Amino acid sequence: MTTVKAAIDSMIQSRTVDTGVVSGLSRQIIAQMNTLQTSILLNFESLPGIASTGGSHLNLYLQAGAKESLRAALKAGIAQQPNLKMTVSSAYRTVAQQHILYQVYRRDPKLIPLAAKPGNSNHEDGLAIDVSNHQAWKPYLLAHGWQWLGANDPVHFFENNGRDDVGNLGVKAFQSLWNKYHPNDLMTVDGNFGDQTAAKMDRCPIAGFSRVTSFQMGDTGSIINRIQQSLTNVGYPTPVTGSFDRLTKEAVIKFQTKKGLGADGVVGPMTLKALGIRL
Ligand SMILES: [Zn+2]
Known part of the structure:
Protein backbone atom coordinates (compact mmCIF):
# COMPACT_ATOMS: atom_id res chain seq x y z
CA MET A 1 0.00 0.00 0.00
CA THR A 2 1.45 3.35 -1.04
CA THR A 3 0.58 6.19 1.30
CA VAL A 4 0.10 9.84 0.35
CA LYS A 5 3.27 10.69 2.29
CA ALA A 6 5.32 8.10 0.36
CA ALA A 7 3.94 9.45 -2.92
CA ILE A 8 4.94 13.01 -1.98
CA ASP A 9 8.45 11.86 -0.98
CA SER A 10 8.88 10.15 -4.32
CA MET A 11 7.64 13.20 -6.26
CA ILE A 12 10.17 15.42 -4.50
CA GLN A 13 12.92 12.91 -5.21
CA SER A 14 12.03 12.55 -8.89
CA ARG A 15 11.13 16.26 -9.23
CA THR A 16 7.87 15.35 -10.98
CA VAL A 17 4.53 16.32 -9.46
CA ASP A 18 1.45 14.33 -10.43
CA THR A 19 -1.70 14.73 -8.34
CA GLY A 20 -3.26 11.94 -10.41
CA VAL A 21 -1.65 9.35 -8.14
CA VAL A 22 -4.44 9.95 -5.60
CA SER A 23 -7.26 9.44 -8.12
CA GLY A 24 -8.72 6.54 -6.10
CA LEU A 25 -8.81 8.57 -2.91
CA SER A 26 -10.07 11.61 -4.85
CA ARG A 27 -13.02 9.64 -6.25
CA GLN A 28 -14.02 8.60 -2.73
CA ILE A 29 -13.76 12.21 -1.48
CA ILE A 30 -15.94 13.54 -4.32
CA ALA A 31 -18.56 10.83 -3.69
CA GLN A 32 -18.56 11.69 0.01
CA MET A 33 -18.98 15.41 -0.80
CA ASN A 34 -22.04 14.66 -2.89
CA THR A 35 -23.37 12.62 0.05
CA LEU A 36 -22.84 15.47 2.53
CA GLN A 37 -24.36 18.03 0.14
CA THR A 38 -26.54 16.52 -2.59
CA SER A 39 -25.17 17.17 -6.09
CA ILE A 40 -22.81 19.94 -4.98
CA LEU A 41 -20.35 18.87 -7.72
CA LEU A 42 -21.60 18.10 -11.21
CA ASN A 43 -19.61 16.38 -13.93
CA PHE A 44 -19.25 18.50 -17.08
CA GLU A 45 -17.35 16.06 -19.28
CA SER A 46 -20.30 15.59 -21.64
CA LEU A 47 -20.89 19.28 -22.39
CA PRO A 48 -20.60 19.83 -26.16
CA GLY A 49 -17.18 21.31 -27.01
CA ILE A 50 -15.23 19.88 -24.06
CA ALA A 51 -11.99 18.11 -24.93
CA SER A 52 -10.00 17.43 -21.79
CA THR A 53 -6.28 16.84 -21.89
CA GLY A 54 -6.89 13.54 -20.16
CA GLY A 55 -4.86 12.34 -17.20
CA SER A 56 -5.87 10.79 -13.93
CA HIS A 57 -5.48 14.10 -12.07
CA LEU A 58 -8.49 15.55 -13.91
CA ASN A 59 -11.81 15.74 -12.10
CA LEU A 60 -14.19 17.42 -14.54
CA TYR A 61 -16.60 18.77 -11.92
CA LEU A 62 -18.09 22.20 -11.27
CA GLN A 63 -20.86 23.62 -9.11
CA ALA A 64 -24.22 23.87 -10.90
CA GLY A 65 -24.07 27.63 -11.64
CA ALA A 66 -20.52 27.47 -12.99
CA LYS A 67 -21.43 24.47 -15.14
CA GLU A 68 -24.28 26.47 -16.73
CA SER A 69 -21.96 29.43 -17.38
CA LEU A 70 -19.51 27.04 -19.01
CA ARG A 71 -22.29 25.54 -21.14
CA ALA A 72 -23.22 29.06 -22.33
CA ALA A 73 -19.60 29.97 -23.16
CA LEU A 74 -19.10 26.71 -25.07
CA LYS A 75 -22.30 27.27 -27.01
CA ALA A 76 -21.28 30.81 -27.98
CA GLY A 77 -17.80 29.67 -29.06
CA ILE A 78 -19.10 26.77 -31.15
CA ALA A 79 -21.67 29.08 -32.80
CA GLN A 80 -18.76 31.18 -34.11
CA GLN A 81 -16.28 28.35 -34.77
CA PRO A 82 -18.00 24.96 -35.06
CA ASN A 83 -14.78 22.97 -34.78
CA LEU A 84 -13.43 24.77 -31.74
CA LYS A 85 -12.89 22.56 -28.68
CA MET A 86 -12.03 23.69 -25.18
CA THR A 87 -9.03 21.83 -23.79
CA VAL A 88 -9.39 21.70 -20.02
CA SER A 89 -6.17 20.82 -18.18
CA SER A 90 -7.48 21.20 -14.63
CA ALA A 91 -10.85 21.66 -12.98
CA TYR A 92 -12.00 20.36 -9.61
CA ARG A 93 -9.14 19.62 -7.24
CA THR A 94 -9.73 17.46 -4.19
CA VAL A 95 -8.27 18.21 -0.78
CA ALA A 96 -5.93 15.23 -1.27
CA GLN A 97 -4.55 16.77 -4.47
CA GLN A 98 -4.20 20.20 -2.85
CA HIS A 99 -2.41 18.59 0.10
CA ILE A 100 0.16 17.17 -2.33
CA LEU A 101 0.69 20.53 -4.05
CA TYR A 102 0.96 22.36 -0.72
CA GLN A 103 3.42 19.86 0.78
CA VAL A 104 5.64 19.93 -2.31
CA TYR A 105 5.53 23.74 -2.30
CA ARG A 106 6.53 23.84 1.38
CA ARG A 107 9.32 21.32 1.02
CA ASP A 108 10.63 22.42 -2.39
CA PRO A 109 9.40 25.84 -3.59
CA LYS A 110 11.53 25.47 -6.71
CA LEU A 111 9.30 22.61 -7.81
CA ILE A 112 6.00 24.40 -7.03
CA PRO A 113 6.47 28.15 -6.44
CA LEU A 114 3.06 28.75 -4.85
CA ALA A 115 0.16 26.67 -3.58
CA ALA A 116 -2.83 27.51 -1.39
CA LYS A 117 -3.41 25.71 1.89
CA PRO A 118 -5.73 22.71 1.49
CA GLY A 119 -9.34 23.89 1.61
CA ASN A 120 -8.51 27.34 0.22
CA SER A 121 -7.86 26.97 -3.51
CA ASN A 122 -10.73 28.03 -5.79
CA HIS A 123 -10.11 24.84 -7.76
CA GLU A 124 -11.39 23.18 -4.55
CA ASP A 125 -14.62 25.16 -4.73
CA GLY A 126 -15.63 23.71 -8.11
CA LEU A 127 -15.57 27.24 -9.53
CA ALA A 128 -12.35 27.18 -11.56
CA ILE A 129 -10.99 25.67 -14.75
CA ASP A 130 -7.62 25.83 -16.46
CA VAL A 131 -7.96 26.07 -20.24
CA SER A 132 -4.90 25.21 -22.36
CA ASN A 133 -6.18 27.04 -25.45
CA HIS A 134 -7.18 30.03 -23.35
CA GLN A 135 -6.66 32.64 -26.06
CA ALA A 136 -9.34 31.11 -28.26
CA TRP A 137 -11.83 30.78 -25.40
CA LYS A 138 -11.17 33.88 -23.33
CA PRO A 139 -13.72 36.15 -25.10
CA TYR A 140 -16.51 33.59 -24.80
CA LEU A 141 -15.73 32.78 -21.16
CA LEU A 142 -15.56 36.47 -20.20
CA ALA A 143 -18.90 37.09 -21.94
CA HIS A 144 -20.57 34.33 -19.92
CA GLY A 145 -19.75 34.93 -16.27
CA TRP A 146 -16.13 33.78 -16.11
CA GLN A 147 -13.28 35.92 -14.86
CA TRP A 148 -9.61 35.89 -15.76
CA LEU A 149 -6.97 36.80 -13.19
CA GLY A 150 -4.36 37.84 -15.69
CA ALA A 151 -1.17 36.91 -17.45
CA ASN A 152 0.49 35.46 -14.33
CA ASP A 153 -1.74 32.40 -14.62
CA PRO A 154 -3.19 32.74 -18.12
CA VAL A 155 -4.94 29.36 -18.24
CA HIS A 156 -6.97 30.02 -15.09
CA PHE A 157 -10.61 31.13 -15.21
CA PHE A 158 -13.05 31.25 -12.33
CA GLU A 159 -16.75 31.82 -11.85
CA ASN A 160 -18.45 33.27 -8.76
CA ASN A 161 -21.87 31.77 -9.29
CA GLY A 162 -21.96 29.34 -6.37
CA ARG A 163 -21.06 28.60 -2.77
CA ASP A 164 -17.59 29.60 -1.69
CA ASP A 165 -17.38 27.13 1.19
CA VAL A 166 -17.03 24.02 -0.91
CA GLY A 167 -13.31 23.82 -0.09
CA ASN A 168 -14.29 23.38 3.55
CA LEU A 169 -16.93 20.85 2.55
CA GLY A 170 -14.16 18.89 0.81
CA VAL A 171 -12.14 18.88 4.03
CA LYS A 172 -15.23 17.72 5.95
CA ALA A 173 -15.79 15.00 3.37
CA PHE A 174 -12.23 13.76 3.86
CA GLN A 175 -12.58 13.86 7.65
CA SER A 176 -15.85 11.94 7.66
CA LEU A 177 -14.49 9.47 5.10
CA TRP A 178 -11.49 8.84 7.35
CA ASN A 179 -13.80 8.28 10.35
CA LYS A 180 -15.89 5.80 8.37
CA TYR A 181 -12.83 3.61 7.87
CA HIS A 182 -11.10 4.27 11.21
CA PRO A 183 -13.67 3.71 13.96
CA ASN A 184 -10.79 3.47 16.46
CA ASP A 185 -9.01 6.64 15.36
CA LEU A 186 -11.69 9.29 14.91
CA MET A 187 -11.02 12.93 14.08
CA THR A 188 -13.17 16.03 14.47
CA VAL A 189 -15.23 16.80 11.37
CA ASP A 190 -14.85 20.58 11.35
CA GLY A 191 -13.83 21.39 7.77
CA ASN A 192 -10.56 22.83 9.04
CA PHE A 193 -7.39 21.36 7.53
CA GLY A 194 -5.07 21.58 10.54
CA ASP A 195 -1.97 19.59 11.49
CA GLN A 196 -3.99 16.61 12.72
CA THR A 197 -5.92 16.33 9.46
CA ALA A 198 -2.70 16.74 7.44
CA ALA A 199 -1.02 13.95 9.43
CA LYS A 200 -3.93 11.61 8.75
CA MET A 201 -3.97 12.57 5.06
CA ASP A 202 -0.29 11.55 4.89
CA ARG A 203 -1.22 8.08 6.17
CA CYS A 204 -4.00 7.49 3.61
CA PRO A 205 -3.62 4.92 0.84
CA ILE A 206 -3.38 6.75 -2.51
CA ALA A 207 -5.74 4.16 -4.05
CA GLY A 208 -8.45 5.01 -1.49
CA PHE A 209 -9.75 3.20 1.55
CA SER A 210 -10.84 -0.41 1.67
CA ARG A 211 -13.93 -1.20 3.59
CA VAL A 212 -13.64 -2.07 7.27
CA THR A 213 -15.93 -5.03 7.83
CA SER A 214 -15.10 -6.11 11.35
CA PHE A 215 -15.90 -4.43 14.67
CA GLN A 216 -14.92 -5.52 18.15
CA MET A 217 -14.58 -4.50 21.77
CA GLY A 218 -12.95 -1.08 22.08
CA ASP A 219 -14.28 0.23 18.74
CA THR A 220 -16.34 3.41 18.72
CA GLY A 221 -18.38 5.37 16.19
ZN1 LIG B 1 -6.10 27.28 -12.19
Missing part, protein backbone atom coordinates in the same frame (compact mmCIF):
# COMPACT_ATOMS: atom_id res chain seq x y z
CA SER A 222 -21.78 5.60 14.56
CA ILE A 223 -21.57 2.04 13.22
CA ILE A 224 -21.43 0.81 16.84
CA ASN A 225 -24.66 2.71 17.56
CA ARG A 226 -26.27 0.86 14.67
CA ILE A 227 -24.99 -2.51 15.89
CA GLN A 228 -26.30 -1.83 19.41
CA GLN A 229 -29.67 -0.65 18.10
CA SER A 230 -30.01 -3.73 15.87
CA LEU A 231 -29.11 -6.06 18.75
CA THR A 232 -31.79 -4.35 20.85
CA ASN A 233 -34.32 -4.61 18.02
CA VAL A 234 -33.81 -8.35 17.61
CA GLY A 235 -34.22 -9.09 21.32
CA TYR A 236 -30.76 -8.54 22.85
CA PRO A 237 -31.17 -5.23 24.71
CA THR A 238 -27.91 -3.27 24.54
CA PRO A 239 -27.38 0.35 25.66
CA VAL A 240 -26.84 2.49 22.52
CA THR A 241 -23.63 4.28 23.48
CA GLY A 242 -21.57 4.17 20.29
CA SER A 243 -18.88 2.37 22.24
CA PHE A 244 -18.35 -1.39 21.78
CA ASP A 245 -18.15 -2.39 25.48
CA ARG A 246 -18.44 -5.63 27.44
CA LEU A 247 -22.26 -5.52 27.44
CA THR A 248 -22.23 -5.20 23.67
CA LYS A 249 -19.82 -8.10 23.33
CA GLU A 250 -22.02 -10.30 25.55
CA ALA A 251 -25.10 -9.44 23.50
CA VAL A 252 -23.19 -10.19 20.27
CA ILE A 253 -22.11 -13.61 21.59
CA LYS A 254 -25.71 -14.46 22.57
CA PHE A 255 -26.96 -13.36 19.14
CA GLN A 256 -24.23 -15.31 17.31
CA THR A 257 -24.94 -18.45 19.38
CA LYS A 258 -28.65 -18.22 18.60
CA LYS A 259 -27.95 -17.75 14.86
CA GLY A 260 -25.38 -20.54 14.66
CA LEU A 261 -22.59 -18.13 13.76
CA GLY A 262 -19.09 -18.36 15.18
CA ALA A 263 -19.70 -16.95 18.68
CA ASP A 264 -16.53 -14.87 19.03
CA GLY A 265 -18.10 -11.53 20.00
CA VAL A 266 -16.58 -9.87 16.93
CA VAL A 267 -19.05 -8.33 14.48
CA GLY A 268 -17.79 -9.37 11.05
CA PRO A 269 -19.53 -9.51 7.66
CA MET A 270 -21.73 -12.54 8.55
CA THR A 271 -22.92 -11.05 11.84
CA LEU A 272 -23.53 -7.65 10.19
CA LYS A 273 -25.65 -9.36 7.56
CA ALA A 274 -27.59 -11.35 10.17
CA LEU A 275 -28.26 -8.07 12.01
CA GLY A 276 -29.53 -6.51 8.79
CA ILE A 277 -26.77 -3.88 8.72
CA ARG A 278 -25.37 -2.76 5.38
CA LEU A 279 -22.25 -0.62 5.55
Whole structure:
Protein backbone atom coordinates (compact mmCIF):
# COMPACT_ATOMS: atom_id res chain seq x y z
CA MET A 1 0.00 0.00 0.00
CA THR A 2 1.45 3.35 -1.04
CA THR A 3 0.58 6.19 1.30
CA VAL A 4 0.10 9.84 0.35
CA LYS A 5 3.27 10.69 2.29
CA ALA A 6 5.32 8.10 0.36
CA ALA A 7 3.94 9.45 -2.92
CA ILE A 8 4.94 13.01 -1.98
CA ASP A 9 8.45 11.86 -0.98
CA SER A 10 8.88 10.15 -4.32
CA MET A 11 7.64 13.20 -6.26
CA ILE A 12 10.17 15.42 -4.50
CA GLN A 13 12.92 12.91 -5.21
CA SER A 14 12.03 12.55 -8.89
CA ARG A 15 11.13 16.26 -9.23
CA THR A 16 7.87 15.35 -10.98
CA VAL A 17 4.53 16.32 -9.46
CA ASP A 18 1.45 14.33 -10.43
CA THR A 19 -1.70 14.73 -8.34
CA GLY A 20 -3.26 11.94 -10.41
CA VAL A 21 -1.65 9.35 -8.14
CA VAL A 22 -4.44 9.95 -5.60
CA SER A 23 -7.26 9.44 -8.12
CA GLY A 24 -8.72 6.54 -6.10
CA LEU A 25 -8.81 8.57 -2.91
CA SER A 26 -10.07 11.61 -4.85
CA ARG A 27 -13.02 9.64 -6.25
CA GLN A 28 -14.02 8.60 -2.73
CA ILE A 29 -13.76 12.21 -1.48
CA ILE A 30 -15.94 13.54 -4.32
CA ALA A 31 -18.56 10.83 -3.69
CA GLN A 32 -18.56 11.69 0.01
CA MET A 33 -18.98 15.41 -0.80
CA ASN A 34 -22.04 14.66 -2.89
CA THR A 35 -23.37 12.62 0.05
CA LEU A 36 -22.84 15.47 2.53
CA GLN A 37 -24.36 18.03 0.14
CA THR A 38 -26.54 16.52 -2.59
CA SER A 39 -25.17 17.17 -6.09
CA ILE A 40 -22.81 19.94 -4.98
CA LEU A 41 -20.35 18.87 -7.72
CA LEU A 42 -21.60 18.10 -11.21
CA ASN A 43 -19.61 16.38 -13.93
CA PHE A 44 -19.25 18.50 -17.08
CA GLU A 45 -17.35 16.06 -19.28
CA SER A 46 -20.30 15.59 -21.64
CA LEU A 47 -20.89 19.28 -22.39
CA PRO A 48 -20.60 19.83 -26.16
CA GLY A 49 -17.18 21.31 -27.01
CA ILE A 50 -15.23 19.88 -24.06
CA ALA A 51 -11.99 18.11 -24.93
CA SER A 52 -10.00 17.43 -21.79
CA THR A 53 -6.28 16.84 -21.89
CA GLY A 54 -6.89 13.54 -20.16
CA GLY A 55 -4.86 12.34 -17.20
CA SER A 56 -5.87 10.79 -13.93
CA HIS A 57 -5.48 14.10 -12.07
CA LEU A 58 -8.49 15.55 -13.91
CA ASN A 59 -11.81 15.74 -12.10
CA LEU A 60 -14.19 17.42 -14.54
CA TYR A 61 -16.60 18.77 -11.92
CA LEU A 62 -18.09 22.20 -11.27
CA GLN A 63 -20.86 23.62 -9.11
CA ALA A 64 -24.22 23.87 -10.90
CA GLY A 65 -24.07 27.63 -11.64
CA ALA A 66 -20.52 27.47 -12.99
CA LYS A 67 -21.43 24.47 -15.14
CA GLU A 68 -24.28 26.47 -16.73
CA SER A 69 -21.96 29.43 -17.38
CA LEU A 70 -19.51 27.04 -19.01
CA ARG A 71 -22.29 25.54 -21.14
CA ALA A 72 -23.22 29.06 -22.33
CA ALA A 73 -19.60 29.97 -23.16
CA LEU A 74 -19.10 26.71 -25.07
CA LYS A 75 -22.30 27.27 -27.01
CA ALA A 76 -21.28 30.81 -27.98
CA GLY A 77 -17.80 29.67 -29.06
CA ILE A 78 -19.10 26.77 -31.15
CA ALA A 79 -21.67 29.08 -32.80
CA GLN A 80 -18.76 31.18 -34.11
CA GLN A 81 -16.28 28.35 -34.77
CA PRO A 82 -18.00 24.96 -35.06
CA ASN A 83 -14.78 22.97 -34.78
CA LEU A 84 -13.43 24.77 -31.74
CA LYS A 85 -12.89 22.56 -28.68
CA MET A 86 -12.03 23.69 -25.18
CA THR A 87 -9.03 21.83 -23.79
CA VAL A 88 -9.39 21.70 -20.02
CA SER A 89 -6.17 20.82 -18.18
CA SER A 90 -7.48 21.20 -14.63
CA ALA A 91 -10.85 21.66 -12.98
CA TYR A 92 -12.00 20.36 -9.61
CA ARG A 93 -9.14 19.62 -7.24
CA THR A 94 -9.73 17.46 -4.19
CA VAL A 95 -8.27 18.21 -0.78
CA ALA A 96 -5.93 15.23 -1.27
CA GLN A 97 -4.55 16.77 -4.47
CA GLN A 98 -4.20 20.20 -2.85
CA HIS A 99 -2.41 18.59 0.10
CA ILE A 100 0.16 17.17 -2.33
CA LEU A 101 0.69 20.53 -4.05
CA TYR A 102 0.96 22.36 -0.72
CA GLN A 103 3.42 19.86 0.78
CA VAL A 104 5.64 19.93 -2.31
CA TYR A 105 5.53 23.74 -2.30
CA ARG A 106 6.53 23.84 1.38
CA ARG A 107 9.32 21.32 1.02
CA ASP A 108 10.63 22.42 -2.39
CA PRO A 109 9.40 25.84 -3.59
CA LYS A 110 11.53 25.47 -6.71
CA LEU A 111 9.30 22.61 -7.81
CA ILE A 112 6.00 24.40 -7.03
CA PRO A 113 6.47 28.15 -6.44
CA LEU A 114 3.06 28.75 -4.85
CA ALA A 115 0.16 26.67 -3.58
CA ALA A 116 -2.83 27.51 -1.39
CA LYS A 117 -3.41 25.71 1.89
CA PRO A 118 -5.73 22.71 1.49
CA GLY A 119 -9.34 23.89 1.61
CA ASN A 120 -8.51 27.34 0.22
CA SER A 121 -7.86 26.97 -3.51
CA ASN A 122 -10.73 28.03 -5.79
CA HIS A 123 -10.11 24.84 -7.76
CA GLU A 124 -11.39 23.18 -4.55
CA ASP A 125 -14.62 25.16 -4.73
CA GLY A 126 -15.63 23.71 -8.11
CA LEU A 127 -15.57 27.24 -9.53
CA ALA A 128 -12.35 27.18 -11.56
CA ILE A 129 -10.99 25.67 -14.75
CA ASP A 130 -7.62 25.83 -16.46
CA VAL A 131 -7.96 26.07 -20.24
CA SER A 132 -4.90 25.21 -22.36
CA ASN A 133 -6.18 27.04 -25.45
CA HIS A 134 -7.18 30.03 -23.35
CA GLN A 135 -6.66 32.64 -26.06
CA ALA A 136 -9.34 31.11 -28.26
CA TRP A 137 -11.83 30.78 -25.40
CA LYS A 138 -11.17 33.88 -23.33
CA PRO A 139 -13.72 36.15 -25.10
CA TYR A 140 -16.51 33.59 -24.80
CA LEU A 141 -15.73 32.78 -21.16
CA LEU A 142 -15.56 36.47 -20.20
CA ALA A 143 -18.90 37.09 -21.94
CA HIS A 144 -20.57 34.33 -19.92
CA GLY A 145 -19.75 34.93 -16.27
CA TRP A 146 -16.13 33.78 -16.11
CA GLN A 147 -13.28 35.92 -14.86
CA TRP A 148 -9.61 35.89 -15.76
CA LEU A 149 -6.97 36.80 -13.19
CA GLY A 150 -4.36 37.84 -15.69
CA ALA A 151 -1.17 36.91 -17.45
CA ASN A 152 0.49 35.46 -14.33
CA ASP A 153 -1.74 32.40 -14.62
CA PRO A 154 -3.19 32.74 -18.12
CA VAL A 155 -4.94 29.36 -18.24
CA HIS A 156 -6.97 30.02 -15.09
CA PHE A 157 -10.61 31.13 -15.21
CA PHE A 158 -13.05 31.25 -12.33
CA GLU A 159 -16.75 31.82 -11.85
CA ASN A 160 -18.45 33.27 -8.76
CA ASN A 161 -21.87 31.77 -9.29
CA GLY A 162 -21.96 29.34 -6.37
CA ARG A 163 -21.06 28.60 -2.77
CA ASP A 164 -17.59 29.60 -1.69
CA ASP A 165 -17.38 27.13 1.19
CA VAL A 166 -17.03 24.02 -0.91
CA GLY A 167 -13.31 23.82 -0.09
CA ASN A 168 -14.29 23.38 3.55
CA LEU A 169 -16.93 20.85 2.55
CA GLY A 170 -14.16 18.89 0.81
CA VAL A 171 -12.14 18.88 4.03
CA LYS A 172 -15.23 17.72 5.95
CA ALA A 173 -15.79 15.00 3.37
CA PHE A 174 -12.23 13.76 3.86
CA GLN A 175 -12.58 13.86 7.65
CA SER A 176 -15.85 11.94 7.66
CA LEU A 177 -14.49 9.47 5.10
CA TRP A 178 -11.49 8.84 7.35
CA ASN A 179 -13.80 8.28 10.35
CA LYS A 180 -15.89 5.80 8.37
CA TYR A 181 -12.83 3.61 7.87
CA HIS A 182 -11.10 4.27 11.21
CA PRO A 183 -13.67 3.71 13.96
CA ASN A 184 -10.79 3.47 16.46
CA ASP A 185 -9.01 6.64 15.36
CA LEU A 186 -11.69 9.29 14.91
CA MET A 187 -11.02 12.93 14.08
CA THR A 188 -13.17 16.03 14.47
CA VAL A 189 -15.23 16.80 11.37
CA ASP A 190 -14.85 20.58 11.35
CA GLY A 191 -13.83 21.39 7.77
CA ASN A 192 -10.56 22.83 9.04
CA PHE A 193 -7.39 21.36 7.53
CA GLY A 194 -5.07 21.58 10.54
CA ASP A 195 -1.97 19.59 11.49
CA GLN A 196 -3.99 16.61 12.72
CA THR A 197 -5.92 16.33 9.46
CA ALA A 198 -2.70 16.74 7.44
CA ALA A 199 -1.02 13.95 9.43
CA LYS A 200 -3.93 11.61 8.75
CA MET A 201 -3.97 12.57 5.06
CA ASP A 202 -0.29 11.55 4.89
CA ARG A 203 -1.22 8.08 6.17
CA CYS A 204 -4.00 7.49 3.61
CA PRO A 205 -3.62 4.92 0.84
CA ILE A 206 -3.38 6.75 -2.51
CA ALA A 207 -5.74 4.16 -4.05
CA GLY A 208 -8.45 5.01 -1.49
CA PHE A 209 -9.75 3.20 1.55
CA SER A 210 -10.84 -0.41 1.67
CA ARG A 211 -13.93 -1.20 3.59
CA VAL A 212 -13.64 -2.07 7.27
CA THR A 213 -15.93 -5.03 7.83
CA SER A 214 -15.10 -6.11 11.35
CA PHE A 215 -15.90 -4.43 14.67
CA GLN A 216 -14.92 -5.52 18.15
CA MET A 217 -14.58 -4.50 21.77
CA GLY A 218 -12.95 -1.08 22.08
CA ASP A 219 -14.28 0.23 18.74
CA THR A 220 -16.34 3.41 18.72
CA GLY A 221 -18.38 5.37 16.19
CA SER A 222 -21.78 5.60 14.56
CA ILE A 223 -21.57 2.04 13.22
CA ILE A 224 -21.43 0.81 16.84
CA ASN A 225 -24.66 2.71 17.56
CA ARG A 226 -26.27 0.86 14.67
CA ILE A 227 -24.99 -2.51 15.89
CA GLN A 228 -26.30 -1.83 19.41
CA GLN A 229 -29.67 -0.65 18.10
CA SER A 230 -30.01 -3.73 15.87
CA LEU A 231 -29.11 -6.06 18.75
CA THR A 232 -31.79 -4.35 20.85
CA ASN A 233 -34.32 -4.61 18.02
CA VAL A 234 -33.81 -8.35 17.61
CA GLY A 235 -34.22 -9.09 21.32
CA TYR A 236 -30.76 -8.54 22.85
CA PRO A 237 -31.17 -5.23 24.71
CA THR A 238 -27.91 -3.27 24.54
CA PRO A 239 -27.38 0.35 25.66
CA VAL A 240 -26.84 2.49 22.52
CA THR A 241 -23.63 4.28 23.48
CA GLY A 242 -21.57 4.17 20.29
CA SER A 243 -18.88 2.37 22.24
CA PHE A 244 -18.35 -1.39 21.78
CA ASP A 245 -18.15 -2.39 25.48
CA ARG A 246 -18.44 -5.63 27.44
CA LEU A 247 -22.26 -5.52 27.44
CA THR A 248 -22.23 -5.20 23.67
CA LYS A 249 -19.82 -8.10 23.33
CA GLU A 250 -22.02 -10.30 25.55
CA ALA A 251 -25.10 -9.44 23.50
CA VAL A 252 -23.19 -10.19 20.27
CA ILE A 253 -22.11 -13.61 21.59
CA LYS A 254 -25.71 -14.46 22.57
CA PHE A 255 -26.96 -13.36 19.14
CA GLN A 256 -24.23 -15.31 17.31
CA THR A 257 -24.94 -18.45 19.38
CA LYS A 258 -28.65 -18.22 18.60
CA LYS A 259 -27.95 -17.75 14.86
CA GLY A 260 -25.38 -20.54 14.66
CA LEU A 261 -22.59 -18.13 13.76
CA GLY A 262 -19.09 -18.36 15.18
CA ALA A 263 -19.70 -16.95 18.68
CA ASP A 264 -16.53 -14.87 19.03
CA GLY A 265 -18.10 -11.53 20.00
CA VAL A 266 -16.58 -9.87 16.93
CA VAL A 267 -19.05 -8.33 14.48
CA GLY A 268 -17.79 -9.37 11.05
CA PRO A 269 -19.53 -9.51 7.66
CA MET A 270 -21.73 -12.54 8.55
CA THR A 271 -22.92 -11.05 11.84
CA LEU A 272 -23.53 -7.65 10.19
CA LYS A 273 -25.65 -9.36 7.56
CA ALA A 274 -27.59 -11.35 10.17
CA LEU A 275 -28.26 -8.07 12.01
CA GLY A 276 -29.53 -6.51 8.79
CA ILE A 277 -26.77 -3.88 8.72
CA ARG A 278 -25.37 -2.76 5.38
CA LEU A 279 -22.25 -0.62 5.55
ZN1 LIG B 1 -6.10 27.28 -12.19
